[in-house]
Amino acid sequence: MRNPIGKKVVDIKPSGIRKFFDIVLETEGAISLGVGEPDFDTPWHIRDEGIYSLEKGRTFYTSNSGLKELRTEISNYIHRTQGVSYDPIKEVFVTVGGSEAIDLALRAMIDEGDEVLIPQPSYVSYEPCAILADAVPVIIELKEENQFRLTAQEVLEKVTDKTKILVLPFPNNPTGAIMEKEDLEEIAKVVIEKDLYVISDEIYGELTYSGKHVSIVSLPGMKERTILINGFSKAYAMTGWRLGYACGPQAIMEQMVKIHQFAIMCAPTTSQYAAVEALRNGDDDVLMMKEQYNHRRRFLLSEFERIGLPCFEPYGAFYVFPCIKKFGMSSDEFCTRLLKEEKLAVVPGTAFGDCGEGYIRVSYAYSLENLKAAMERLERFISKL
Amino acid sequence: MSTREEILGIIEKNSRIDVHELSVLLGADELLVANELKNLEEEGIICGYHTMIDWSKTDIEKVNALIEVKVTPQRGIGFDSIAERIYKYPEVTSVYLMSGGFDLMVILEGKSLHEVASFVSNKLSTLDTVLSTATHFILKKYKDHGTILTKKYEDTREIVSP
Known part of the structure; x- marks a missing residue:
């Protein structure tokens, strides 16, 4: 029989998280701080709107780009948070989670051999999606000394004639790093000078703990060069609804929607109705959850300091990314031993890129009681090393 | 949000939290948090640190009732004096002045149906200013x-x- 599998796919490494997931499942009584989604339920009024749409029989496809009222609300939201106007019909469309938008943006913009700059440590899907789109991923290794922010210098060092896209994954999973306005201004200069496009993944934008999230699209000349990606998963605790969106120049959106209409048709209708409610009446929920995350963030940082685990202060998402280099172990070894000896699961930094070596990702999408129990285990583990 | 507001937000849900945490x-x-807590207590904003108990899971019998009370307000003192006469009974856990179809909402905790009934008929209804009462028993707390x-x-x- 012929080999049924395509070479391009085979060559893609499976996610490092998957491997770890299997070990955790085998460990009985494990506490996990390894989850990348909110612990809150979707606020009831949002769920209720989803249920209501089902009761009314809103069970059909929507237009490929998504419900017009949802796109209008998305456009309003970006205008009120970033002061940037997007045409809800031509420049906004609804996707199956932010991750679909990442895939589409790359596929719509890439010609074979184009280079995509991907800062790491970062979310697991940029690199494989770039490869599947026939791009050449070029990794930028973010550094703790810069609080894992991206600097203009780092971009300049990797830019070539073939570079077309810069992925901007902030607030960042797994490091919790954010980019402030001044940081973005430096990046924008390089982007314009080198004639690049930006895919800005702002799925954690609402979860910023030092002032308000600033999007690169709010800087002069950047709206024309940026695909802004966001969604409902993190801000409104709606991961299972699978709903995100992309905003950007009409010419690029048209091509993304073309792929979307053939591959997906449209995002789930029930989720779209629920999302309209989220954007119209969900601000207080976001604030409440953000406040809780912020308490937990401070709690973990204070605990790390107490037990002697060095960690830079992250201001975004719901992760902390402490450094474990001083224990003389690889991230993988540290996490495996922590799981075996203390039954506590955290994710090795290397799951988010090779430069995550020496770090672990600790999620605080857990109740304080849970975090307290976990810190007891972590302290016991560290004291034995 | 002010520190004060944030403190209240947290201890409303968890009164056992210590100052350090x-x-x-x-x-x-x-130190600032400790002072703020002290001030909140002194100003009577923090009125107590209670424990929420689901008595229905214990062997101890408790009966809770909501009683709608219509009264005649008195010149010069309005509802305050009648409210005071009612809230002084230890079996009364809450008294609220209400808008709408009745005046006072009295929440009562008793050992038995009988005890609540006798409180309403012997003590509450016999007050001069009380015009009428309607008693609702709580069957289950969700x-x-x-x-x-x-x-x-x-x-x-x-x-x-x-």
């Missing part, structure tokens, strides 16, 4: 003080995810 969560100085009593939170997420 409170200061960690708020990212505020411990949610109290923002806490769901009938279900426990269950984490159904995948144990590790990107």
Whole structure:
């Protein structure tokens, strides 16, 4: 029989998280701080709107780009948070989670051999999606000394004639790093000078703990060069609804929607109705959850300091990314031993890129009681090393 | 949000939290938090640190009733003096002045149906200014003080995810 599998796919490494997931499942009584989604339920009024749409029989496809009222609300939201106007019909469309938008943006913009700059440590899907789109991923290794922010210098060092896209994954999973306005201004200069496009993944934008999230699209000349990606998963605790969106120049959106209409048709209708409610009446929920995350963030940082685990202060998402280099172990070894000896699961930094070596990702999408129990285990583990 | 507001937000849900932990969560100085707590107590904003108990899970019998009370307000003192006469009974747990179809909402805790009934007929209804009462017994508490009593939170997420 012929080999049924395509070479391009085979060559893609499976996610490092998957491997770890299997070990955790085998460990009985494990506490996990390894989850990348909110612990809150979707606020009831949002769920209720989803249920209501089902009761009314809103069970059909929507237009490929998504419900017009949802796109209008998305456009309003970006205008009120970033002061940037997007045409809800031509420049906004609804996707199956932010991750679909990442895939589409790359596929719509890439010609074979184009280079995509991907800062790491970062979310697991940029690199494989770039490869599947026939791009050449070029990794930028973010550094703790810069609080894992991206600097203009780092971009300049990797830019070539073939570079077309810069992925901007902030607030960042797994490091919790954010980019402030001044940081973005430096990046924008390089982007314009080198004639690049930006895919800005702002799925954690609402979860910023030092002032308000600033999007690169709010800087002069950047709206024309940026695909802004966001969604409902993190801000409104709606991961299972699978709903995100992309905003950007009409010419690029048209091509993304073309792929979307053939591959997906449209995002789930029930989720779209629920999302309209989220954007119209969900601000207080976001604030409440953000406040809780912020308490937990401070709690973990204070605990790390107490037990002697060095960690830079992250201001975004719901992760902390402490450094474990001083224990003389690889991230993988540290996490495996922590799981075996203390039954506590955290994710090795290397799951988010090779430069995550020496770090672990600790999620605080857990109740304080849970975090307290976990810190007891972590302290016991560290004291034995 | 002010520190004061944030403190109240947290201790409303968890009154057992100590000053140190409170200061960690708020990212505020411990002394400042301790002072603020003291002030809140002195100003009567924090009125107590109670424990929420689901008595129905114990062997101890408790009967709760909501009583709608219509009264004649008195010249010069309005509802205050009649409210005071009612809230002085130890079996009365809450008294609220209400808008709408009746005047006072009296919440009562008794050992038995009989005890509540006798309180209403012997003590409450016989007050001069009380015009009428309507007693509602609580059959089951689903949610109290923002806490769901009938279900426990269950984490159904995948144990590790990107």
